Amino acid sequence: EAAISIRGLSKIYKGGKQALHGIDLDIPRGQIFGLLGPNGAGKSTTINILAGLVNKSAGEVSIWGFDIDRDPRNAKASIGIVPQEIVFDPFFTPRETLENQAGFYGVPKAKRRTMELLGKVHLIDKADAYARSLSGGMKRRLLVAKAMVHSPPVLVLDEPTAGVDVELRQQLWDYVRELNALGVTIVLTTHYLEEAEELCDRIAIINHGRLITNEPTRDLVGRA
Ligand code: ADP
Numbered sequence: 001e002a003a004i005s006i007r008g009l010s011k012i013y014k015g016g017k018q019a020l021h022g023i024d025l026d027i028p029r030g031q032i033f034g035l036l037g038p039n040g041a042g043k044s045t046t047i048n049i050l051a052g053l054v055n056k057s058a059g060e061v062s063i064w065g066f067d068i069d070r071d072p073r074n075a076k077a078s079i080g081i082v083p084q085e086i087v088f089d090p091f092f093t094p095r096e097t098l099e100n101q102a103g104f105y106g107v108p109k110a111k112r113r114t115m116e117l118l119g120k121v122h123l124i125d126k127a128d129a130y131a132r133s134l135s136g137g138m139k140r141r142l143l144v145a146k147a148m149v150h151s152p153p154v155l156v157l158d159e160p161t162a163g164v165d166v167e168l169r170q171q172l173w174d175y176v177r178e179l180n181a182l183g184v185t186i187v188l189t190t191h192y193l194e195e196a197e198e199l200c201d202r203i204a205i206i207n208h209g210r211l212i213t214n215e216p217t218r219d220l221v222g223r224a
């Protein structure tokens with residue numbers, strides 16, 4: 001069974017803009033999967049539908065086998081989303097940020113889970129620093145920890161390296177590989193082909209809300 005299964009997914013925004021035109025896509029479990037496309041292609045719309053932030057107009061979506069309409073609780077519990085923008089309170093510490101998020105999800109043993117996550121994202125030293133004092137890379141790692149607090153099997157990263165310098169990009173890539181090696185299925189959006197080539201086992205390209213291709217990276221790159 002797929003990590004994420006999408007059938008006939010369409011989105012028409014209020015005002016009439018059609019962002020997705022009947023997308024069919026299966027994202028296999030255990031992979032690093034890249035959703036590639038230029039600005040305006042429909043990547044964020046797709047992710048926001050998976051995250052439950054945007055309502056689809058038509059089609060079916062399941063996450064880890066749970067239909068987002070019929071079983072939204074289990075679908076939501078199966079996915080973590082790392083947003084593009086930094087979105088946490090700069091006056092909270094990483095420890096507080098994660099404990100609050102654990103509380104929100106009703107995660108048991110929140111303090112222990114928080115320390116475990118801080119270790120995984122290499123932020124133990126910064127547990128009690130204000131989030132605003134963290135470097136860009138540390139903030140992004142904290143966002144990943146926040147998305148993983150409820151131990152979802154699927155982690156989605158929206159443009160993880162947009163506006164990020166070369167060194168930090170490399171760090172984030174290494175970290176994504178680490179997570180995947182631990183068994184987390186990774187889905188990332190990007191508009192950089194090199195990023196998708198470097199990281200992803202499989203790449204789907206969308207443009208103008210339509211799926212152009214969906215194949216193993218080596219096949220795609222071998223032809224280019
Ligand atoms: P991408 O993430 O690939 O850049 P988006 O999913 O953000 O693409 O956008 C797809 C299309 O939908 C674009 O034409 C965009 O302008 C439009 N769009 C995105 N969000 C909205 C919205 N809230 N209302 C109307 N149109 C939108």
Ligand code: ADP
Binds near residue numbers: 145148149179
């Ligand atoms: P366990 O607790 O089962 O011994 P882990 O602590 O490695 O195993 O992972 C528990 C859960 O945490 C897994 O379901 C996985 O989705 C998630 N997870 C794995 N790696 C990370 C990570 N680096 N950061 C946050 N969560 C992770």
